[in-house]
Amino acid sequence: MYKPIEIAKRLGISTSALRHYESWGIVPKAERKENGYRIYTEEHAAYFDCIRAMNAGFGMKLVREIMPLIQERNITDALWRVSEVQAELYEDKKKAEQALKILEQDRIDEVVKPMPKKNWYSIREAAEAIGAANSTLRHWEKEGLIEPERDPENGYRKYTRNDVRKLLVIRTLQNAVYSLDVVKDVLAEMDKHNLAEAIRITRESLVYLDYLVKVQLRGLSYLYQLCAMVEEGKNDYSYLKNSICKNTPF
Incomplete structure (x- = not known):
């Protein structure tokens, strides 16, 4: 007792x-x-x-x-x-590795679903490319993490390839339980073409996932x-x- x-x-x-x-x-x-x-x-x-x-x-x-x-x-x-939760952790690890590959080598075609070569993509195409729901992309936009252009004729969102690149990084950092402010800082550095900080945090997310699987x-x-x-x-x-x-x- x-x-x-x-x-x-x-x-x-x-x-x-x-x-x-x-x-x-x-x-x-x-x-x-x-x-x-x-x-x-x-x-x-x-x-x-x-x-x-x-x-x-x-x-x-x-x-x-x-x-x-x-x-x-x-x-x-x-x-x-x-x-099921362990499988989700493994998927998070793969996403983090994908984002790191994009940041380090800019090989977006190797880590997203096949995308047709064109100037912009619909929200459905962008979401499918990174393996997320349309509602997730709209939520990130509401949080100020991404701001795609809008078609002046119909108001539809227009995502560039660089936007898709950002979406992959957002997904990785969000899965690694980083705060919203940290994600915004990384994206700001990407906009300045300073990828060193984004790469550092993405690598840290992989270290954290390695720690988490042991825990x-x-x-x-x-x-x-x-x-x-x-x-x-x-x-x-x-x-x-x-x-x-x-x-x-x-």
Whole structure:
């Protein structure tokens, strides 16, 4: 049995955070003593540790999706959702590599879908070229990241090849969770034909993705142990404390 303060101290969080996790339904309900104080079991400890480890690599949004599934013994549904997020990370890595190739070598034809040779492209053509939705391009325009020309006759957007180049960089930096101001700064440097800063930040995004995939692996080790405990109906967390889930940095 554990007191809330014992769990909180080990995880480096507040006891109120533990209560939030319980209220969100991502850990089993805790029993209470006669005085109303919560008492956590080995199973709760496994959930809490898994939540913290998974949050670091996958984010709380995913954690809140999969933890109720695990409690319901829908283990495979939870694992497939995690696999989907990992696949998205791999796609982000490929996009970042594509953007870097464009910035360093200006080889846009090699990293986007085939584009006909012409002076300008519609929003549909530009979106298809970078693998984004039309609404995404409109959102970036609203945020002041890109400003395509407009056809004076019908008001339709007209994207140049340089605009498509910018769109690829925007997509990469957005996926690497850079702030809007950072993205604007990089685009401003591109407009000045100073690509050094844009290249530096894009390379940093790849370094960050390499770091993130390792953090995800650590979270998965906790997830594996939690799922094994749930599936086997065990309530012994001692093996986890001495397992591969130790807080060993990569």
